[in-house]
Amino acid sequence: MRRIFLILLIPAFLAPLWADNVDAQQIIQKFAQKETEFRELWEKYTYTQRVEFQVLSRTGAVRERRLMEIEVYFTNDGKRQTRVLSDRGELRSVGVSKEDISDAVGLQPFVLTTEELPQYDIEYDGEEEVDELSTYVFKVEPRKIEKKKRYFQGKIWVDQQDLQIVMSRGKAVPDYRDNKFPEFETRREQIDGNHWFPTWTKAEDVLVFDNGNDVHVRQFITYENFKKFEVGTSIKYGKVEGKPEDKPEEKPDQPEKKPE
Numbered sequence: 001m002r003r004i005f006l007i008l009l010i011p012a013f014l015a016p017l018w019a020d021n022v023d024a025q026q027i028i029q030k031f032a033q034k035e036t037e038f039r040e041l042w043e044k045y046t047y048t049q050r051v052e053f054q055v056l057s058r059t060g061a062v063r064e065r066r067l068m069e070i071e072v073y074f075t076n077d078g079k080r081q082t083r084v085l086s087d088r089g090e091l092r093s094v095g096v097s098k099e100d101i102s103d104a105v106g107l108q109p110f111v112l113t114t115e116e117l118p119q120y121d122i123e124y125d126g127e128e129e130v131d132e133l134s135t136y137v138f139k140v141e142p143r144k145i146e147k148k149k150r151y152f153q154g155k156i157w158v159d160q161q162d163l164q165i166v167m168s169r170g171k172a173v174p175d176y177r178d179n180k181f182p183e184f185e186t187r188r189e190q191i192d193g194n195h196w197f198p199t200w201t202k203a204e205d206v207l208v209f210d211n212g213n214d215v216h217v218r219q220f221i222t223y224e225n226f227k228k229f230e231v232g233t234s235i236k237y238g239k240v241e242g243k244p245e246d247k248p249e250e251k252p253d254q255p256e257k258k259p260e
Helices: 024-042 098-107
Strands: 045-056 062-074 080-090 120-130 133-142 151-159 165-173 184-190 196-208 214-228
Touching: 024 120, 024 133, 045 098, 062 098, 098 165, 120 151, 133 165, 165 196
Parallel strands: none
Antiparallel strands: 045 062, 045 214, 062 080, 120 133, 133 151, 151 165, 165 184, 184 196, 196 214
């Protein structure tokens, strides 16, 4: 969907909504700048993610579970990398694909920077209280889906004082024939006293596949052990389960979700 007001000659994602007495253009520009600053800071932090995938029965009971611990760390030469520290359990009804992992690390903690604004249509959707915070709400949709790229589609809640995203709710797109993705919600908290870091994500959905099968899935992600990387500092990394600590190995890509 593409919203362009030809008469005004400005894209919809920067269009002010005078009827609501809210200058959406100014808010979007300001929070995108704040998000740009946060992205730059975020990329200087190490942290761990605990990701739990569940398959539920018709009554909502957990019948399959897989638990992964993922670490974002810096190598000795200062490169930021991701590795799996541990991987327990098994899902038999669906598989965990490489897109699931990349979404958990990169897209579900959604950040919308100035550089990324042109990729999305953004529509003001009012104001709302979230955990005692006054927020602006925006609908977000990708303007164009490019091959091999992942996008966010849903809503974001922007704190009116700090002009940063404090909550996002939606899903990663696009879906594929044998690889479907659940709707999720991510919450942020102030970690350094100034910036809102993602700390918790929950996803729950019934995935309907092209062959008519459906699978009820749930996912939890927690973000912990935030440490800012500084030149000259030493950060002790977690031990990779079952492997020597100084020679971590990458796990092979998991198969896509293909229901049995």
